Amino acid sequence: MTAPLRRWVTPVLAVLAAFAIVAGPAPATAAPSSPTPSGHAPEDDEDPLITEAIADANRGYIRAKAQLEKSKKRQLQLALEVRAAQAQLDALSPQVSAIAAQSYRTGRMGAMTMLLESHSPDSFVRRAALLDELNMVNAQKLAEVNAAKNRAEQAKIALDAEVREQQKQANTMAREKAETEKALKLVGGLGFTGGLVSATSPVARIGPGRTADGDWKPESCSENDPTTSGCVTPRTLHAYKEVKRAGFNRFVGCYRPGGPWEHPKGRACDWSLQKSGFSPWHNNDMRMYGNNVAAFLIRNADRLGIYYVIWNRQIWFPATGWKSYSGPSNHTDHVHMSLL
Known part of the structure; x- marks a missing residue:
């Protein structure tokens, strides 16, 4: 294979190899968790009620769910873009194979050798024009494929980051649900309190007489x-x-x-x-x-x-x-x- 041909074929083969990675399995999106009450206090209220904290958490859950759905749509768009770029590579592949086969049959034939083997000025001009046209066409196609590959790679990187963030949000909402269900159970639930109870309480200092195993020593009325x-x-x-x-x-x-x-x-x-x-x-x-x-x-x-x-x-x-x-x-x- 000639040096000019190698310079053209090598990037194409690299693109093909890169697409084997880019077009691999799409990242899995996290399944949305169940609606999740929260024990965390809204930023605009220093002492929120349980009901207000639950409403705030549910709004956060709805936002996270909507963003996850958006991520799924972006994944579909990305898959279509990858397939389109792969189709471009597939169309270019026969030309690469033909050039490689010709090089194998004729040996290391460079552009200059191809032109010098012309038997007439007209043949020289035709060969030069064909070689120039082939290079232009191939360069254009390669540029298009590289551009498509870069778009796909950048979109995939951005999408992976977004999906990881949404998975994090979904996990956070699941934890908030468990924590607040526990908090609701502790205070007797909404029916018992009517929701009229703060979502959090101050942390008390540990009382006297607690043993290392969590038990409490007997005390007298002293x-x-x-x-x-x-x-x-x-x-x-x-x-x-x-x-x-x-x-x-x-x-x-x-x-x-x-x-x-x-x-x-x-x-x-x-x-x-x-x-x-x-x-x-x-x-x-x-x-x-x-x-x-x-x-x-x-x-x-x-x-x-x-x-x-x-x-x-x-x-x-x-x-x-x-x-x-x-x-x-x-x-x-x-x-x-x-x-x-």
Whole structure:
């Protein structure tokens, strides 16, 4: 094969080899996940409700799904472009084969040799014209194929990046769904709270007496109760301070003498919905305050050593979650917390 011919054929063969890569299997798109509620706070609200966080997450899911569909359409367009470019290469391939075969039969024949073998001026001119025309045609076709290949490569690179981003978004939405379903379950769900509960709670400091294996050491009623003249355990006092530190500053009572359960042991407190005394909730403010106190205690149960929480005719244990509750008090006027 002559040097000029080699210079022309080699790029074409390189293009053919490159298309074996470019026209390979298209990247798989991530299947859209199910609609995904979110526990994350919208940027324009420092203390969003659960319902607002869910709506924000669903909007994000819809956007991600639309972008995934757009990616699929772009993949189809890319496949058509690759096939069109491959068709150009297929049309060019017979010419490459013919030239290669001629070179094999005649040996290393360059352009000058081809022209010098002309037997007349007219033959020389015709050969020169044909050689020039062939080079122009082939150069034009090769330029078109290279351009198509470059377009396909760039589109594929961009599409791969976009699909990876959409897969990331879909995975994020799936995680948000799982996290918020867990959060909803913790606070009792939308039916229990009416959606009137913050999507997040402050993180409490770990209470005293927690062992390395997560258990809690027994404690006696050894600390002065800040709400009465009685006593509370160190862990109850710690939980009391953490609830206050989280911003819940309405009326609260802890120690109560006599009777069963945790109050006379200094291991319980009742968080009222109003600044003094107790009254059942009868507006959204009171209901949301009770919801948020309960949510804070439950979200930090492992850090505070919560035994159980009672609120609004429901009782929560770490092992069982929320269950219906009926007792001497229906607890619609306060949130009860008991400590281990």
